[in-house]
Amino acid sequence: MDNKTKNRPQTPPPDGGRPTLKTIAFMTGLGITTVSRALKDAPDIGAETKERVRLVAKQIGYQPNRAGVRLRTGKTNVISLVLTLEEEIMGITSPMVVGITEILAGTPYHLVVTPYSAVKDALAPIRYILDTGAADGVIISRTEPHDARVALLTERGLPFVTHGRTEMGIVHPYHDFDNERFAYEAVRKLVARGRRKLVLLEPPPHLTFYSHMRAGFERGLRDFQADAVGFHQTNIDHSLVEIRDAFEILMRSEDAPDGIVSGSGSGAIALIAGLEMAKKKLTEDCDMVSKSPSDFLRWLRPEVMTMYEDIRVAGRELAKAVIGHIDGQPPETLQSLSQPEFQPPITRGLRA
């Protein structure tokens, strides 16, 4: 066979299979290379040729074979969402996945969920992804001030974004909820209601947003002249039963607070239960502000003032940020902070 046409498929590709570059090459009479280059709009391909190739490709519904691309170029077109199995407790995963996929839908990226058990090494899934080249970008959450995962990913140059900030002098993409501001505004609100002895159900101390929330809480106490009641026996990572029982004890003590800031929506449920077991009543003995990623508190306990943390939007921001990072945008342009706002009460529909 003449060299000149050796790269041109001589046989029509089998019918059943999906179209490949070869199919298009055969149909257009061009070489496979030319077709490949035409589809990526390379400068050394004629305008008319590109047009023809694009037309045929579209007609037959050509979609590049991911395995082929991945093998040749190393590009996986995968974003990996790294989750603790325990994360579901907060019911946070679901809207986040939805938010991420909303953004990825308009891109060639697929979302792969990579779980790990918090009991074990949180680095394990990161290492796996790095070692096997399993993804082009990674989304991680539950960040710590000095986060080993962030260090490792940065060192190895794999694009990522964190849900939450770090404090290690590394500038990296992140999205975060402004927990400092949340706690500050919560205190403001409680003091405005005449509450002066405030308690905070805080995040676990090793996570970065622990100090954010505490800082906001304490700044609020200073600015609005209220006092803190210590409550460090439990945090939002503990079981509802643990939180409830610890809080009941507190509410029965001399030190019982009259204002509560809850760092999580499910934690709020437990606090309410503890409070009621201590025979206290919301709005009478106590007011409460809670962060809430869903609606149920507003519906079932409208007396709790809630600030909505929109996890779905967070998912969208995170997805945009990883992709930006992959595309080489500077990390400092890929950081965002979502501002808490008090939610209006449920509209009372019929008879408002």
Added chain:
Amino acid sequence: MDNKTKNRPQTPPPDGGRPTLKTIAFMTGLGITTVSRALKDAPDIGAETKERVRLVAKQIGYQPNRAGVRLRTGKTNVISLVLTLEEEIMGITSPMVVGITEILAGTPYHLVVTPYSAVKDALAPIRYILDTGAADGVIISRTEPHDARVALLTERGLPFVTHGRTEMGIVHPYHDFDNERFAYEAVRKLVARGRRKLVLLEPPPHLTFYSHMRAGFERGLRDFQADAVGFHQTNIDHSLVEIRDAFEILMRSEDAPDGIVSGSGSGAIALIAGLEMAKKKLTEDCDMVSKSPSDFLRWLRPEVMTMYEDIRVAGRELAKAVIGHIDGQPPETLQSLSQPEFQPPITRGLRA
């Protein structure tokens, strides 16, 4: 170069990269083919050789390149979870993803989340997966009695499992919650409390479990001699506000029921709101049984009797079933039904 050793890598593979078959071939002095076959325990490789190869592979942490395997064999090692973006409303996705990944963690499979907008064609993601060979198996939910996705997947021979059953004479793997039994037991419970005018907040009529739940409800009415109050204006797919408003009207009418069966946990919230807006009280004017995939109802409205639907376990069952299907196990052995059970009240901890 002598043909005999042409397949033996002559140069040590570059250090930085991850190990491949070539690396092992070089280290053992064997051919690439031999290494490949040894690792899959092929019968034509010597026992001692296999041992050596396995040892080296383990030492250097060899993991097969997924793109290579996928390109050559078509095996993707991917399970695709196909979700409606709207599904998150029920907060169902999160524990399901966790359950699935728990099972997949012990396998070579990755979980890819493939969303679609219910507004558009539910077949679109299925077609995408079929056309691009994106997955070895598919998990779908929100099944209908005659489900086009099930028909298509079956026709094209792609393994799948459904969350929910179908009624089209196709024997396929599924996992389902026994909604018939749920509604039946709910009616029994309500009647035992002296309730006789019962209402059902039902699933949307086009889904299979609509008729299951209705059948259970009606069988209960017959067996326990109660009456149904019609309430078809809304279903569990409607917004909480819509459900609440429709239910308030019902509760203010002549026809007001004294027993409620709620087909979803979030729907229950809206029903409670509607009921309270109509100045009625749970346990006094009305009792309620609700399906509940989470804990908050039990905590915040202990007077509602709940049957827990464990979505996490469902995820596990679904994952096991798809893999079973991929492995060629007969579909009829991959069907499971989870039995509803009433949940005990929250233990009152300290002073029980």
Added chain:
DNA sequence: CATTGCTACTGTATCGTTACAGATTTGAAG
């Protein structure tokens, strides 16, 4: 001693794509 059959191993081609290094044509410049 040739044949057969078995065991244990190996080379080649291929999946679909792209990087790279040509190759051909055309037209303009010298």
Added chain:
DNA sequence: CTTCAAATCTGTAACGATACAGTAGCAATG
């Protein structure tokens, strides 16, 4: 009439793995 450059296209090799069709060596068979 060269020579050169630009424009456009093409072949080859490679990514890592595996299916397939061998081959070499050796023992048993007739």
